[in-house]
Amino acid sequence: MARAWQHHATLALAASIMIVPAYAGLELVVTPPRSPPPALRVENQGASPFRDAVWIDGRWDWKGGQYVWVSGHWQRAPAGMHHWKRGEWTKRDNGWFFTPGQWL
Numbered sequence: 001m002a003r004a005w006q007h008h009a010t011l012a013l014a015a016s017i018m019i020v021p022a023y024a025g026l027e028l029v030v031t032p033p034r035s036p037p038p039a040l041r042v043e044n045q046g047a048s049p050f051r052d053a054v055w056i057d058g059r060w061d062w063k064g065g066q067y068v069w070v071s072g073h074w075q076r077a078p079a080g081m082h083h084w085k086r087g088e089w090t091k092r093d094n095g096w097f098f099t100p101g102q103w104l
Contacts, residue, residue: 032095033062043072057086
């Protein structure tokens with residue numbers, strides 16, 4: 001029994017040593033956009049591709065210092081969810097910030 005415990009402890013230690021270098025020195029710096037996003041695009045949703053499909057609206061993302069359009073799509077709602085609340089951009093002191101959409 002003690003030998004099995006030592007084996008598991010050794011594997012856990014080895015895994016943690018292998019994972020740490022992958023994150024060492026990683027720093028995420030994001031500069032928020034200073035200007036508002038462009039107007040939302042009007043997209044042709046077409047017919048629902050399957051029963052209970054919910055349309056997820058397209059949105060503007062901020063990537064590489066510019067706004068990039070992410071097209072809308074049909075998606076099956078998670079169990080117990082029936083409505084998609086669109087994400088939104090809001091102005092704050094030092095720029096524009098996006099709050100992602102969510103299932104309700």
